[in-house]
Amino acid sequence: MSLAKRRILLGVSGGIAAYKSCELVRRLRDLDADVRVVMTESATHFLSPTTFQALSGQSVRVSLWDAQAEAAMGHIELARWAERILIAPASADILARLAHGLADDLLTTLCLASAAPLYVAPAMNQQMWAHAATRANIETLRQRGVGLLGPASGDQACGDVGSGRMLEAHELRDAMAASFGDGSLAGLNVVVSAGPTYEDIDPVRFIGNRSSGRMGFAVAQAAALAGANVTLVAGPVSLPTPAGVARRIDVRSAAQMHVAVLDASALADIYIGAAAVGDYRPNYVSAHKLKKRDGAGLSLQLSENPDILTSLSAKPVHPFLVGFAAETHDVANYAQHKLRNKGLDMIAANQVGEGLGFEADDNALSVYWADGAIELPRAAKPELARQLITQIAQCYRASRAG
């Protein structure tokens, strides 16, 4: 991983997580990035500009009205200089100001004046993060193409526990490196499906499953980190689009996912089917809410959904195909059977239950391909996804070389 000569403008807004940004400057400079720090006025109540000046080796700017600094490098020049703008920590306040396009200080002015991709790493109290105003601002920024890095969940400086912790310095550094698109999948188009599907029964009921989408989203992010141009086809989940993912298509049913994946895969090099696609759908979707009929049972007639992976492998020209197999028992046997049956190049199998797999933070995978296998032991999903992508890249290159 390298960020040699990459020009990163690090915006630091007012929050206690600013202490982690000191480490971030170090980590970015480890990869030889050229880092310039701009602080908001509030940030200076947590840390002194001198700290960042010492760490970045560059003067730090705070005010738009500093005549001497403007003479050295004007704010428009600084906006043009940046190849990436990363705001870490991004407080609720700066997210609101960005969402509304304000330019009431140097940092927000730079964001408006720069064509560089903007990334934000939110950090705030979990209640502030959950507030409807913040949710709306985040949605606005996301739709505008701003990369959302985190936040993570866990203990907070204020004593609360919940979502709103800034990502760690190494995670932000990796996201910056990924945003420049170098890595083992550089130049490849990768489609990833993730999450469950919902098969409607009537306007208020559906058949779904317990997939959280987190493994698939982590895989999409890891593929982007590895330099791929990623299209993420997501079932109904409420997860933010991972930074670096080029395109997200939201779907609900297996049939919609089938259409979206086949369409997106037409020009793809690799398809990774991490979604838990519903195998059956009701034959008939009632236009009105079904009424309870006391004493009488209810039977639903179901028909089988087409298998997305099998449809792709049946095509004369198709991407390198990676499937997932979530099993409750006899994992190896079922996975290898699916590898052959569905005409896959690789399959990643996991046991569900006991803090692993669906709805869990951790996972463990056994990965099989025609003439090999690897065990990826229990780890947090983002780390596991990174290891899986490394393996996929290796097998993909081997298959194309042979």
Ligand code: C5P
């Ligand atoms: O057969 P099973 O559903 O267990 O296989 C899981 C794998 O097959 C996953 O990769 C899933 O994304 C894929 N799948 C699919 N289309 C379906 C059902 C599953 O591509 N209709």
